[in-house]
Amino acid sequence: MAELHNLRPSPGSVRNGKRKGRGPGSGNGKTAGRGEKGQNSRSGGRVRAGFEGGQMPLHRRIPKRGFTPLKRKVYQIVNLADLSRVSSTDVDGESLKAAGLIRSAKGLVKILGVGELDQAYSVKAHKFSETAVNKIESAGGSVIVTGKNVEDQQGG
Numbered sequence: 001m002a003e004l005h006n007l008r009p010s011p012g013s014v015r016n017g018k019r020k021g022r023g024p025g026s027g028n029g030k031t032a033g034r035g036e037k038g039q040n041s042r043s044g045g046r047v048r049a050g051f052e053g054g055q056m057p058l059h060r061r062i063p064k065r066g067f068t069p070l071k072r073k074v075y076q077i078v079n080l081a082d083l084s085r086v087s088s089t090d091v092d093g094e095s096l097k098a099a100g101l102i103r104s105a106k107g108l109v110k111i112l113g114v115g116e117l118d119q120a121y122s123v124k125a126h127k128f129s130e131t132a133v134n135k136i137e138s139a140g141g142s143v144i145v146t147g148k149n150v151e152d153q154q155g156g
Contacts (some may be wrong), residue, residue, distance in 0.1 A: 075127060076102040080104075080135055081115020083123070092124040110148075117141070 006088075020032035034041040050057050078101050083091060085099045093105035102109060111123060111130025120140035126147045133143050 073108055075108045075110035076104070077110055077112055078102060079112050079114040079115055080123075080132055083121055084118055089119065092122075092146075094153050111136075134144075 018028055018033075019026060020028045021030070023029045027095045031041065038044040039047070047053075050059055052058070056124040078096060082101050084098075085101065086095050087099070089096055093102070093107075093109055096102045096109065097105040106126070109125040110127040110129070111125045112129045113133075113135050117135055117139040121136060121146070122142045123136055124146050126145070128143055128145065136143050
């Protein structure tokens with residue numbers, strides 16, 4: 001039985017590293033595979049990543065625009081027409097995920113008013129567009145806004 005003290009790599013799977021600068025017989029003696037003179041032949045001699053020999057580097061030549069907000073809220077969009085794919089009339093994150101309309105039940109969900117409703121739904125989501133609220137309520141359904149700041153997230 002294999003135990004820690006007698007484990008060995010399989011034959012041929014491990015090779016010895018190149019021993020550079022160990023004389024002419026090794027094939028990597030004298031300059032140790034670094035060529036002759038120049039910055040790259042010296043110890044510690046390399047140009048930094050993105051350096052173009054003093055020319056203005058590409059990452060500085062290209063214009064920068066905008067920024068990425070750290071507290072950005074990304075909503076998962078669901079249209080009213082897609083609610084017919086949900087099995088029940090009570091629509092929330094779990095039922096939308098089960099119907100394959102959103103990726104994560106834990107993420108933020110926004111309901112948009114694209115399409116028509118065939119029945120009354122009770123919809124729980126983090127955000128609703130104005131047209132979605134009007135269509136859901138006119139079909140006899142109800143709108144429930146979930147989340148921390150309920151009054152901040154009401155409407156579109």
